Amino acid sequence: MSDASDGRRRHRERWRRRVCLERQLHDGAALRISSMALRLGALDRAAPQRDIDALQDEVAAALEELRAVAGQIYPSLLLEAGLGPALRELVTARGADAAVHVTADRAEPAVEGAVYFALADVLEAAAGPLTISVRTERGPAPEEDVVVVVIEGADPALAPPVLDEAEPLGGTVTVEDGAETITARFPCA
């Protein structure tokens, strides 16, 4: 195995670990804290209601922070429902001015994660309206499929953060001259 393909393999392994970390947060700390909210609510009315309310607010705030961290590790919706729903949710949550068209098939967590976080960076930095399309380009074999992301209306300066996510998977990013269109290719294996 060449050094380059070994590097890509290890990078994909890191993505899988991120998926596991999110799962651990969800099934562990988050569930434990959520159940505290319910136990507080079931406490005997001898306890002062104001104290219970204050503790429940703290619990809700802790969960909100956990959700934010989990979303940075690997969004649960991305794992469960794929790029289309996850990107639409991201655009809605950020109030971003972007149209998202996803026709891509489900891909492994590394590829979907890389595409998602690359576009999250772009949405964060972009000013104007964006049109983002994500499709699968079929290869001769399934492991040669490529997820192609086209971002229209993007400042070419946004290409480097996209490349940061695409390159470790063996992908590429091209910018069309003067067209404000970034095209990124994420190989599926």
Next chain:
Amino acid sequence: MRVALAEDGALFRQGLVMLLEAAGHEVVAVVPGGDELVAALANDPVDVALLDIRMPPEPDGGLVTAERLRAAHPDMGLLFLSHYAESHYLVRILEIGTEKVGYRLKEKVGSVEVLSDTLSRIADGEIVIEPVLAKRLVERPRNDRKDVVATLSDRERDVLRLMAEGRSNGGIASELYVSGKAVEKHIASIFDKLGLHGDASVHHRRVLAVLTYLRSQRGEN
């Protein structure tokens, strides 16, 4: 009220049972997954079933289980509990039914009052949606939906009301004695007036329109 609960996290399950009992509800089944819930309720339906979304059968067993329960017992209320409030799941839930359903964050049903209010509204036929999610969906940027429902024509309001009741286009057409084409035209006009165009799918816009309507009915803006 008679309720049943399916949730794969043991701690949360225990906490919820404790709270349900403190609220005076009769918990007739407590199970760790969807298949067990369907089996437990096969001959003994409850008023409301509480389901975790992310539980066995993976990945989102709560949803497939709810579809089976709704088919077997159309009158049974369904309350989905999740660690995440996502419009993607709301759309899927509203595909299962637009009556007697609820979708709330796990930690937000943490008092006897809130839990009982949520359950009885569902049993009464309402849609109960986590407020933070409804707010996020309706308050899109660049749109001011204040009194926007008031800008609809009477006929458009009828169509929207029937959409909110979960009717299909065909159902709305026969209810109003108009053609399917006419209904489509009204819906397009509703989407337009509510500022729902562009990036969202037709189904997503339908849900947003319904949410806007529900909020206006409750006097929220």
